[in-house]
Amino acid sequence: MxxxxxxxxxxxxxxxxxxxxxxxxxxxxxxxxxxxxxxxxxxxxxxxxxxxxxxxxxxxxxxxxxxxxxxxxxxxxxxxxxxxxxxxxxxxxxxxxxxxxxxxxxxxxxxxxxxxxxxxxxxxxxxxxxxxxxxxxxxxxxxxxxxxxxxxxxxxxxxxxxxxxxxxxxxxxxxxxxxxxxTADDFARSHPAGALGRRLLLRIADVMHVGDEVPRVPPTATLSEALIEMGRKRLGMTAIVDGDDRLLGLYTDGDLRRSLNDPSIDLRTTRIDAVMTRGPRTIAPEALATEAAQQMEAHQIQGLLVTAGDGRLLGALNIHDLLRARVV
CATH class of the missing domain: 3.40.50.10490 (Glucose-6-phosphate isomerase like protein; domain 1)
Known part of the structure; x- marks a missing residue:
């Protein structure tokens, strides 16, 4: 050359x-x-x-x-x-x-x-x-x-x-x-592994934890019992539910840090319903996984509980679940 x-x-x-x-x-x-x-x-x-x-x-x-x-x-x-x-x-x-x-x-x-x-x-x-x-x-x-x-x-x-x-x-x-x-939804159906497919097809029900994987305690549980449940399920939170599994509140790692700074709270004797967040943010199982990511980003939270229309607890997910699913 x-x-x-x-x-x-x-x-x-x-x-x-x-x-x-x-x-x-x-x-x-x-x-x-x-x-x-x-x-x-x-x-x-x-x-x-x-x-x-x-x-x-x-x-x-x-x-x-x-x-x-x-x-x-x-x-x-x-x-x-x-x-x-x-x-x-x-x-x-x-x-x-x-x-x-x-x-x-x-x-x-x-x-x-x-x-x-x-x-x-x-x-x-x-x-x-x-x-x-x-x-x-x-x-x-x-x-x-x-x-x-x-x-x-x-x-x-x-x-x-x-x-x-x-x-x-x-x-x-x-x-x-x-x-x-x-439509874009039609396109996503033939591209389930792509970013668009995950954004338009992946539902909360596809990525949430269910059954025994979901941390939950009754309102009468002590704070220490709630912490044991959180440690066992490793989602950084626990739901507080009544006898019919209806959601009453939420307790998270962030709540724990605030509790440790409050001298009036005794981990062994304080009931979880005294320190839980009432009316926490939830999401429906049929919602898109991207909606969960948007909620977490908008409200600076790390996890969400999944509930039915009547308030029954169905599941839970956190930011790591969305990362594994490559939604975020």
């Missing part, structure tokens, strides 16, 4: 790529018309899945389009065209729509599949850079993603063309998302 002069401007080269690809996207955007509408309607009417396929760089783009469609409410998967001709075509049912990507429109691996797809009756949407190509002519709907030039100065490496195809795939996915009235 020849040595580059110290004056070589990498940034200028990078800016040129952005400019070329921006022009390419503008050219493709100007061609979004009735063919795009027809392709979207075919995908929206699909009773099965959208089968995205492509070879080489087009295959990488097709794989990403399939992932975007699937995560935004349109069931889809990627099928390698080479493997499809050796058995994987069995993944395609007669209820599926096929989205085939080939910039030249002449990829042998794609064209080889068309007779089988035709016999099965699969609608075919083609995305190519040559409207006169074999694939474009065979398709029920053709999306023209031709670009004026590639960003590669040799006009060899797919650059602008793959960017245009990727953007067209995003356009399809978003148009279908809007047509389906797909």
């Amino acid at each position: 020849p040595a580059l002069p110290d004056s070589f401007d990498f940034a200028a080269s990078g800016r040129r790529v952005f400019a070329v690809e921006a022009d390419a996207l503008a050219a493709v955007a100007a061609r979004i018309d009735g063919a795009f509408n027809a392709a979207c309607r075919a995908m929206l009417a699909c009773r099965g899945r959208i089968v995205c396929t492509g070879m080489g760089k087009s295959g990488h783009v097709a794989r990403k389009i399939a992932a975007t469609l699937a995560s935004t409410g349109t069931p889809a998967f990627y099928m390698h065209p080479g493997e499809a001709a050796h058995g994987d075509l069995g993944m395609v049912t007669d209820a599926d729509v096929v989205l085939a990507l080939s910039y030249s429109g002449e990829s042998d691996e794609i064209l080889l599949l068309l007779p089988a797809l035709r016999r099965q009756g699969n609608p075919l949407i083609a995305m190519t850079g040559r409207p006169q190509s074999s694939l474009a002519r065979e398709a029920d709907h053709h999306l023209d993603v031709s670009v004026p030039v590639e960003a590669c100065p040799l006009q060899l490496a797919p650059t602008s063309s793959t960017t245009a195809s990727l953007a067209m795939g995003d356009a399809l996915a978003v148009a279908l998302l809007e047509a389906r009235d797909f």
Whole structure:
């Protein structure tokens, strides 16, 4: 490799790529018309899945389009065209729509599949850079993603063309998302492990302690008995409940520090109902876990008790539970 002069401007080269690809996207955007509408309607009417396929760089783009469609409410998967001709075509049912990507429109691996797809009756949407190509002519709907030039100065490496195809795939996915009235809650259901999924799906009931894990004592318990219960359950608090398990009050580590500074309080003889906080903040089990985090932050508290509508104690959680669940 020849040595580059110290004056070589990498940034200028990078800016040129952005400019070329921006022009390419503008050219493709100007061609979004009735063919795009027809392709979207075919995908929206699909009773099965959208089968995205492509070879080489087009295959990488097709794989990403399939992932975007699937995560935004349109069931889809990627099928390698080479493997499809050796058995994987069995993944395609007669209820599926096929989205085939080939910039030249002449990829042998794609064209080889068309007779089988035709016999099965699969609608075919083609995305190519040559409207006169074999694939474009065979398709029920053709999306023209031709670009004026590639960003590669040799006009060899797919650059602008793959960017245009990727953007067209995003356009399809978003148009279908809007047509389906797909919501953030819908998105979260397919992303349960992501930050959005945790924020919109995780409920208090999913993270709270229940049963014997919940610290509780009767109002007649002494302060020392309450401290033993707190130490055993290790949530930094204990609930005070009546005989029907209805919440009467709360005692926390912070209350203990205040009690130790009060000379009138004897740990062995003082009843817990004399020092507990009455009417503590609570949360419902069906509330989102993020609501608990917001309450704790707003009121500078470390834990919450979970109660039913009639005041019965159902559970408890603290900030560490939310941290483990990656809510905060």
